[in-house]
Amino acid sequence: MPKIKIDKVRCKGCYLCIVNCPNGLIKIANGLNIKGVKPAVFSGGKCTGCTMCAVICPECIIEVYR
């Protein structure tokens, strides 16, 4: 099944990936990263590998595997 990997340390918490995921599979983490923001995390589930989250990510920290 396709998967994504988000670099939690470099995530600045804009959450554009969350609104751009067609299946709503990305969520806000509970804990803080070193910047003091709650990073976006992949919550698992039926990822189709459409790459929309990675395409919108301004930090270019999302890798998509299919």
Add this chain to the structure above:
Amino acid sequence: MKSRAKGKGKGKGKGKGKGHALTENNLIFAHPASLRDVENHYCAGCGHGIVHRLICEAVDEFGIREKTIGVAPVGCAVLAYDYWDFDVTEAAHGRTPAVATGIKRVRPDNIVFTYQGDGDLAAIGTAEIIHTANRGENITVIFVNNGVYGMTGGQMAPTTLAGQKTATTIYGRSLKRDGYPIKILEMLAVLPGAKYLERVAVNSAHEVLRAKRAIKNAFKMQIDNKGFSMVEVLSMCPTYWEMTSIQAAKRINDEVATFYPLGVIKSC
């Protein structure tokens, strides 16, 4: 997307997800090779990071990394040379197209592009961009328009929309006092030297894919020696629009793109 052979994902995901290993073989989206794998200095939700990546993807896909020369502006993107892994030079405020003209004339085989913000291109650099387009220089201009001066603290720019609140227009931009927002592309479209002008946005994944197509078209114009090409990218500035990144992305659809229409303005 050409991916950097990093080996970063190798083996790390083994055992997770029903035996699906995260390896380079099934990596379908990662850093373009010419974008350095470092953290950028932009605010959360800023469109500059996306546009930087789109340029790198275009450069990689055309295979012109070794002969590309970028010209970085003054503004938020002043440190762009830290992120692009090809030759980049810096120019005085607004004089980016003039520097690019010089480089292109001396080295016509190189692919030269400028990267400018709206304070750089539409305010202090208006004369340079108009005359560069009018001369029909064979360069590519990437114009990132977010409607405020981001680097200096969110003051009004020439492209600020009517009624928009900024640090210097605290009651909203008044057309009577401050004049009208400038539509640079429509202004350049009347010049015969300008060959390809397109306006795109980066507020959603769908628009980013369109923006990438436009940037690739603009580079293709230069590679084919067809003349001056320019892409205006409507970008978000959540910090100085004083809203969240998601609200800023929505504002581009609701307000900015209604004044600055998206699409190809001129192509010949």
